[in-house]
Every structure is written in structure tokens, then in C-alpha cells.
Amino acid sequence: MNWIPITRITKLGLTNFWRNRWLSLASTLVMTLTLLIISMFVIMTMVINKTTDRIKSKMDITVYFNDSATTENIADLQQKLAARADVSEVKYISKEEALQIWEQTQKNQQIKDLITTNDNPLPRSLAVKATTPEKLNDIDNYLLSDDFAPMIHKISYEENKVIIDKLLAITAFIKKMGWLFSGIFIIVSILVILNTIRLAIFTRKSEIEIMRLVGASDRFIKMPFVIEGALYGILACILAFILMWLGVYVIIASLVTQYLGAAVTENLKSFFSSYIFYIILLQFLVGIVIGVGCSLFSIRKYLKV
């Protein structure tokens, strides 16, 4: 294989980039911004999706009983629930067990001392796990029927449902905003890059004319511009990645440590590093596609070779 044209074409592309360095810089920065915004929204969506999934998997219905409810009635309900196809697990929590859980969760001794074995207002309860979180609603409806109303003090699902619905709404909102902002910035960077390549073609008009005159092949004339476009993508990808790394590891990490504790920071870092490959790949693909695509389009339009 003859490497001479490849090295010469690459050299021409790099020269182009350097000759129009201010324009190249502008294109690269706009592209960097685009990549950052896309990655940011992708990461945010991933974090929220993960959180919602985790909350959903932990979701259950806890039925708290009135102290007046008889043990037989509770056992009867437990059996009825366990017989349902959409219930995977029903666990009975007695007053004593509820107290133990209470003591485990409270750190403050004064608060702990508020409840003792003799004076235990904690209700008995049934923790119901569904086969899938979506089924919880049916189970909830079943429990709300009049048959059980006298013995049930409270159903916890109603409270969680609000939180889950809010989370889902936020995710949907962020996804929509992500699409919107990514779209706007993709359009802006496409316009800026189209303009840059067009100017590069105009500044090299006489050179291109001479190239054609002396018999340079189409490929030889076009490829430097494609390389220039690809270079915007690659540099933007590197820049965006560095900025994101700094953002996550330095700025966000220190804020999170300050307000939410070091454990959360570790979680965040491990999350980021586990998805790092996908983020780089996404940035690289978007960068290259925009850069090369714009170059090819400009060449077709402004360079009739």
C-alpha cells in the first residue's frame, strides 16, 4: 500500500486546521459544549433511572394493623395475600420485631428510650412484596376493600407512590430537556462547523484550482477537509472528556462530600468510572459524525470537483 498520499493528505488537513486556527478553535469549542451537554443529560438520565429502579425494587406495601385487630384476622389476611399470584412474599412483623427495627434505625439514645417493651405503641404489620412493582397497585386496591378496613390502621404504599410518581415525572422531564438542549446544541455546532469548512474552502480556492489543474484526484482534494472536520470531533471529544472528568472528580465530588458524605462520593465516582467507556464512545461517535458529516456536506456544496 502506498502511504504517501495518506501522510500528505493528513498533513494538508492539519495545515488547514492550523491556518484557520481561530475558526477551528471556535468550532472545536462549540462542539465540546455540545458533547458536554449531551453527556451531561445522558448521565443524569442514567443516574435517575438507576435510582428509580432501585427504589422500585425495594418498594413494598406495609399494612399496619390497629391494636384491636385479632391475631386470627391478621393470619387470615396473610394467607389470603400469600395465595395471590402477584404477591411474592408476605412477612409478619410483630410488635417486638417492630421495636427491634426501631432501635436499629435510631441512633439517638434519648429517642430510643421513648419506646420500651412495656410501652410499645408500634403496630403489628405485614410487609408485602409484589412480583413486579407495577402489581403493587392491584394489591393496594385489594387491601383498600371494606372487608379489611376495620383492622387496618395505615397502608404505607400510598405515601411511597407519590415519591415514585414524582421521580418518574422528573426523569421524563429531564429526558425531554436533554433532547431539547442536545438538539439545539447539535444544530448550533453543525452550523458553526459548516461555516468554518466553507471558509477554509474559500481561503484555499486558488490552491484547489491549481490542484485540479495539475491532475490531483478528487480524493486528494476532498480528504484534507474531511480530516479537518474529524479533527474538530476528536479534539472536542478529548476536551469534553477532560472537562467532565474535572467536573465529576473535583467540583461535584467535593460538593457531594461536603453535603452528603464521602460514601455518596464514592458511589458517584464508581458509577462514573463504570460508564466511562460508554460516555467516551458516545462523545467520540457524535463528534466524528458531526465533524465529518459537515465537511462532506460543505465539500459537496462548495467544491465542485
Next chain:
Amino acid sequence: MSKFYYLEGVLLIELIGVSKAYNIVGVKIPRALDNINIRIDKGEFVSIVGPSGAGKSTLIKLLICEEKPTTGKILIANRNITQLKPSELPYFRRKVGVVFQDFKLLPQKTVYENVAFALEVCEAYPEEIREKVPRILDLVGMLKCKDKLPTEISGGERQRVSIARALVHSPKILIADEPTGNLDPVNAWEIIELLERINKRGTIVILATHNKAIVDRLKRRVILLKGGKVVSDQMKGGYVI
């Protein structure tokens, strides 16, 4: 190496019934070229003369495949160049050297680099470039100025460099469109002498010019164009309008 191997055989140029009309919507304009029939044989030196608007530049553009005729055929070595595929064009252009009135040199490149550029963009090996460029510069008498920029040399010298660039692919045909248009008589005549020398080496030279003195002194074939038609075609002609 060359894809355009047709030009390697017997070389002659034949224009058969060539016409070219430029269309402007709604305006009827006379044809730039009207039924041109010319045959140019191997080793010829042909001057194409005529007043402005006679069709000289159009004819040159057709010969270097810059434009396609509206009707007619242009055969070079029995190949109809009006039917060349876009991918074949670069290889055709390497076999036809072209020189212009405004030299078309790259101002930021030295004399040597300008000539070498023609080889670089055609994917030549570095050894080939190192061997050919000094030889061609020597042929046009510009080897001593090889490190100068086009702005540091005279118009006549610039035209020599542009001829060197046109010759670097060893073309079989050299087309010169008003090569002396920007030069004083002495420099102009030196360029014409250089073209004659190149012609003696076997290259067909087609010279489009306004310059009566040059054509009269050359005493070679003269084709006179007027209003897009061939008015006269004399084997040892002068400039008569």
C-alpha cells in the same frame, strides 16, 4: 501507473463539429463556438488567434475538459474526451499541461515547492519529486531561483515556473492560454522560445494569443477564430484579421 493510457499511443487531436452554446435563461446569445473542425498532428505548434470574444478561451476550456461542448466530439489519441468519467479526469489532466496568463502560482510556496506541489498532489514518490523538479527547473532556466518566492521574481520568470509546473508530468500536450499577456516584449519572446524548445522535444504546443508580433515571427500554423468560427487555418501563417 497512468490510468489514461490512451494518450500513450499515436497522438493527435481532432475536433469534429464542435459547438458550444452558453445558455442564459430568456436571452438568445450567439454560440461561443460554432461547428469547429480542427486536426492537430503529433509535434505541431499551433497558434490560435482572434479578437476578444472569438472563442479562444472556450476552445481552451474544452481542450482541458474544463467544460463540455454542446455538440461534437473532441478526440485525443482516438479517445473522445467529452465522455471522460469524472474519475478519469485527473489522469487526463496529468497528460495535458496548461499555462495561464496569470501564472496561478501559490504565493506562499517557493519556486521549487510550486513545481513539486504538482507532483505531491498526484501522489508521486519523494524520490521522483527530488529527481524531476530540478531537471524541469533547469530546462526552463529557473534552477538558480528555486528557493525564491513568486513575489521575488519577475513576470517572465513566474511564467517559466508555471511552464515548469505544467511540464513536470511530462505531458504530451502543452496548452498555453495567453502566456505572454502580462509580459513585456523581451520576456514574451523568451517564453515563446521556451515553448518552441519544448515543442522540439515532441510535445504538441497549442498557443492562444493576441500578440501579432509573436505569431508573425513564429511562422508556424495559425488558426484564426472569429465569432466562434474558424476563419482561416494556415500552415505557415501570420496574424491577419
